[in-house]
Amino acid sequence: MVGTTAVEHSRDTRPSGGGSLRFLVVGGILSYRALFNWTTPTMYLGTLFGSPVFQLLFFVHVGRALGIADDNFFIVGNAVLAASVAGIFGGTMAVANERRYGTLGSVLLSPRSRAVVFLSRGLPYVLNGILVSAVVLGTAAVFLGWRVPLGVAAGLLVVLVVGALSCTAFGLVLGSLGLRLRDVFLIANVASTLLLVVTGVNVPADRLPGWIRSLGEFLPMTHAVRAARDLTGGAGMSRVLPDLLLELAVAVSCTLLALAMLRLFEWEGRRRASLDYM
Amino acid sequence: MSAVAAAGVVRRRGGWARLLWVGTRTYVLHLFRSPVEVLITLIMPLIFTLLAVYLFKAADRPAQLMQAAVGAGLMRMWTSVLMGSGAAVQDQRWMGVLEPLVASPRPLVTVFLPITLAHSIVGSASLLAAVGWGVLLFDVPLTFADPLAFLVGVPVTVLTLGMFGLLLASAFVLLPNANALANALSYPIWMLSGMLVAVDILPGWTRPLSAALPPTWGADALRAAVGGGDAWTPMAVALAVGLVHLGLGCLAMVYVEHRARVSATLALV
Numbered sequence: 168m169v170g171t172t173a174v175e176h177s178r179d180t181r182p183s184g185g186g187s188l189r190f191l192v193v194g195g196i197l198s199y200r201a202l203f204n205w206t207t208p209t210m211y212l213g214t215l216f217g218s219p220v221f222q223l224l225f226f227v228h229v230g231r232a233l234g235i236a237d238d239n240f241f242i243v244g245n246a247v248l249a250a251s252v253a254g255i256f257g258g259t260m261a262v263a264n265e266r267r268y269g270t271l272g273s274v275l276l277s278p279r280s281r282a283v284v285f286l287s288r289g290l291p292y293v294l295n296g297i298l299v300s301a302v303v304l305g306t307a308a309v310f311l312g313w314r315v316p317l318g319v320a321a322g323l324l325v326v327l328v329v330g331a332l333s334c335t336a337f338g339l340v341l342g343s344l345g346l347r348l349r350d351v352f353l354i355a356n357v358a359s360t361l362l363l364v365v366t367g368v369n370v371p372a373d374r375l376p377g378w379i380r381s382l383g384e385f386l387p388m389t390h391a392v393r394a395a396r397d398l399t400g401g402a403g404m405s406r407v408l409p410d411l412l413l414e415l416a417v418a419v420s421c422t423l424l425a426l427a428m429l430r431l432f433e434w435e436g437r438r439r440a441s442l443d444y445m
Numbered sequence: 446m447s448a449v450a451a452a453g454v455v456r457r458r459g460g461w462a463r464l465l466w467v468g469t470r471t472y473v474l475h476l477f478r479s480p481v482e483v484l485i486t487l488i489m490p491l492i493f494t495l496l497a498v499y500l501f502k503a504a505d506r507p508a509q510l511m512q513a514a515v516g517a518g519l520m521r522m523w524t525s526v527l528m529g530s531g532a533a534v535q536d537q538r539w540m541g542v543l544e545p546l547v548a549s550p551r552p553l554v555t556v557f558l559p560i561t562l563a564h565s566i567v568g569s570a571s572l573l574a575a576v577g578w579g580v581l582l583f584d585v586p587l588t589f590a591d592p593l594a595f596l597v598g599v600p601v602t603v604l605t606l607g608m609f610g611l612l613l614a615s616a617f618v619l620l621p622n623a624n625a626l627a628n629a630l631s632y633p634i635w636m637l638s639g640m641l642v643a644v645d646i647l648p649g650w651t652r653p654l655s656a657a658l659p660p661t662w663g664a665d666a667l668r669a670a671v672g673g674g675d676a677w678t679p680m681a682v683a684l685a686v687g688l689v690h691l692g693l694g695c696l697a698m699v700y701v702e703h704r705a706r707v708s709a710t711l712a713l714v
Contacts, residue, residue: 217629225632232642233504350481357488364496374503379495 190279191287198261199291219249219299220306226369227311236371239399242313244368246303247395248388250296250331251362257292258338259355261285262429263345271346275433282426285342289335296331297324315399322398322407329414330391336421337387343425346432366392387421390414461555468559469566476567486567489524490575491582493517497641498583510585511576511671516641518575519664522568522606523640524631529564530610531627533557534617547705553698554611558691561610565603572599594676595667601680602663605687609659611694618701640664659687 223245230241262285265271274284304323307313315323341358345351363369365383372380372393383389394410435441476482497517501509534557537543546556579585589595617626635641637651638660644651655661662683669676 213626214628218632221629221632221636225636228636228647229500229642232646233500233506235500235503353481353485356485357492360489360492364492364499369496370499370503375499 187280187283190283191290194284194287195290198288215253215295215299216302219245219252219303222249223303223307224310229369238307238311238313240371240396241369242304242307242311243395243399244366244392246300246307247327247330247392248362248366248368249303250300250327251334251359251388253292253295253299254289254331254334254336254387255338255341255355255359255362256352257295258289258335258340258425259342259345259351261288261292262339262342263351266345281429281433285339285425285429286422289339292338293328293331293335296334297327300327300331319398322404323395325404326391326395326398326407326411326414329411329418330388330395333387333391333414333418333421336418336425339425340421340428343428343432346429346436362386362388365389368392384413385417387414387417390417461551464551464555465559465562468555469562472560472563473566476563482567486525486570487574490518490521490571491578493521494575494578494583494585498579498585500641509672510579510583511588512668513641514576514579514583514585515572515667515671516664517579518572519602519638519640519660519667520631520635521571521575522565522602523634523638523660525568525571526561526565526606526610527613527627527630527634529567530561530614531617533560533564534614547702552695553702554695557614557698558607558611558694561614562604562607565607565610568606569599569603589671590673591670591676594670594680598663598666598670598676598680601683602660602667605659605663605683605690608687608691608694612690612697615694615697615701618698618705634658634660637661638664639668643668657686659683659690662686 223242226241226245227238230236230238265274275281277284304313304315337358338355341351341355344354348354364375365379365386366389367375367380367383368388372383375383390410390413394407394414397407397410398404494514494517497513497520498510501507501513506513534543537546547553549556576585576587580587613627613630636647637644637655638658639655640660644655644661647655662679665679666676666683668674669679
């Protein structure tokens with residue numbers, strides 16, 4: 168262009184803030200839609216809802232058989248944790264599958280902010296996670312007679328949103344490992360299973376050893392589960408606010424860590440020309 | 446029948462057993478040469494044992510910690526068979542060898558039974574790892590009410606799970622995304638089979654379902670071998686139920702093979 172340098176021209180063509188917001192939403196929708204390139208809606212829904220629902224029934228059964236705690240303990244805990252499957256595996260797929268399917272180079276060539284690109288991928292899985300938790304709670308209401316006052320439901324929704332956010336952010340951290348490791352889904356599987364223990368969902372936290380409790384404080388869902396149980400136990404939002412803020416802190420920390428790791432592995436991948444090398 | 450033909454018949458019959466042996470051995474070696482598979486075999490039982498042991502500790506049942514560890518190992522064993530049965534067919538399909546396997550003159554059951562048995566054998570390594578982790582890290586006492594019954598019960602459970610896996614594999618042949626279905630089947634089988642806790646408190650209508658599952662009897666046998674009680678009767682029932690599932694699996698494989706040949710859709714994803 169006459170009158171502008173190449174640098175000024177490239178600055179002029181960079182996406183604006185409004186465009187980034189649009190990308191966050193539309194990009195997320197498109198990437199989620201692309202998921203069904205390799206899976207069918209029936210199978211996806213079966214995986215998304217089947218496993219968490221059966222997980223709930225299994226641990227309620229174990230709780231009753233062993234007499235550990237009442238049904239509410241396992242229902243609320245497993246319902247909140249149910250969002251973790253969508254978040255962890257969705258967040259992992261959002262990044263790792265780009266490398267797996269050979270499209271990572273194209274994504275990284277884009278002038279878009281890396282944060283916007285990969286956070287947009289995670290957004291649909293946050294919504295998925297909330298939906299899964301809601302379905303699990305619905306299952307508990309229908310088959311296990313679980314009830315909660317309507318006033319608590321709103322607070323519970325807030326907890327589910329925050330929990331889903333932190334799980335998806337954690338999934339993005341694992342997904343960023345996919346830029347370096349080939350078997351990242353093994354790590355995602357281990358992490359997802361580990362949350363069954365360290366979050367205090369199925370074993371009361373005061374019966375866990377200290378090192379597991381400490382580990383759980385830094386992982387997603389521990390604080391969300393605690394907040395949800397307090398809410399359904401009659402506590403008000405003001406009392407669960409500290410736990411919600413801690414869960415939010417986990418979400419923000421995981422997001423920042425994921426972005427830092429993505430930047431680091433991208434730089435290393437460019438330096439070694441190993442971005443698409445599996 | 447001439448002597449040559451008779452020898453051919455004998456060789457063919459002997460060939461099935463040899464094919465099963467070679468196939469199972471090959472797949473076991475294949476699985477244990479995969480670093481990922483070895484890691485899964487070692488790490489996942491650790492997490493499952495951690496969960497099971499602390500569940501039982503939370504329930505103040507220190508005398509049943511060994512049962513908890515064995516239960517955790519059984520859960521991992523079933524997951525190994527389940528994922529193996531689903532992935533095996535898909536793996537053959539993705540490698541493009543499913544059609545040649547179906548087209549080979551050997552019955553399809555002699556192809557897939559070694560795969561499910563191999564995953565069951567690898568799963569037994571998870572069982573041993575679970576017990577090992579429990580003893581080493583979580584103060585699980587290494588005591589057996591009937592050590593001999595436990596030593597016999599493990600391979601019996603391995604065998605019956607492999608037979609059950611064959612029935613699943615035949616169903617997964619027709620499903621393009623069998624892994625997704627497999628993911629949802631872990632918890633129901635854990636619950637209905639009583640792998641971690643007995644099925645006594647489940648609703649009565651689930652009893653026939655539980656009884657029809659070989660893992661139920663295998664879990665009963667191993668629980669009795671660890672905690673006391675009759676382990677041999679459940680073991681015998683497990684074998685019988687497993688053979689029924691093997692028979693059903695063979696019939697299902699014949700049907701699947703016929704249907705695949707008629708519809709010509711075997712390789713389509």
